Amino acid sequence: MTNREAAMISKRFDIASDAFRRDFIGKSRAEINAVLGEGRPTRRGALAGEKGVSYVSVNARAAFRDGYAVEVGFAPPAPIFFKRQSLFDHPALWREIAAMDVDTRENLGFLIMPNLGLTLTGFYDNDRSQLAVTVFEAGRWDDLSA
Numbered sequence: 001m002t003n004r005e006a007a008m009i010s011k012r013f014d015i016a017s018d019a020f021r022r023d024f025i026g027k028s029r030a031e032i033n034a035v036l037g038e039g040r041p042t043r044r045g046a047l048a049g050e051k052g053v054s055y056v057s058v059n060a061r062a063a064f065r066d067g068y069a070v071e072v073g074f075a076p077p078a079p080i081f082f083k084r085q086s087l088f089d090h091p092a093l094w095r096e097i098a099a100m101d102v103d104t105r106e107n108l109g110f111l112i113m114p115n116l117g118l119t120l121t122g123f124y125d126n127d128r129s130q131l132a133v134t135v136f137e138a139g140r141w142d143d144l145s146a
Contacts, residue, residue, distance in 0.1 A: 015082045021117035024072045073134040094123035
């Protein structure tokens with residue numbers, strides 16, 4: 001087992017109502033580092049005026065604005081769970097997650113759940129190469145979910 005695999009096994013992130021968003025969004029980089037491990041700067045996953053940070057140990061990226069997380073995205077094999085099952089190992093669970101948000105919309109290949117502050121991609125079209133879960137601050141995806 002690699003160090004990366006061991007780190008992922010020791011962490012587990014559960015999607016349940018909006019608790020997932022509260023665990024990450026609005027947290028400082030130090031708080032996110034305490035949960036995801038030490039990150040390193042990246043240009044990917046951040047908009048203008050934001051700083052991107054990559055968390056290789058859990059296959060995640062975060063975008064920070066004014067020192068606080070506004071978006072955190074995870075890709076396989078990140079330990080994202082729903083109802084005690086790995087979301088990336090059981091991608092059909094997306095239907096149950098989407099049903100939790102009455103305003104779920106699809107746009108540009110993303111399932112956007114504005115009330116939960118989540119996006120899913122690669123799930124509904126069964127494209128395993130595109131699987132990702134993103135948690136975001138309120139309003140961040142409003143332009144695409146309208």
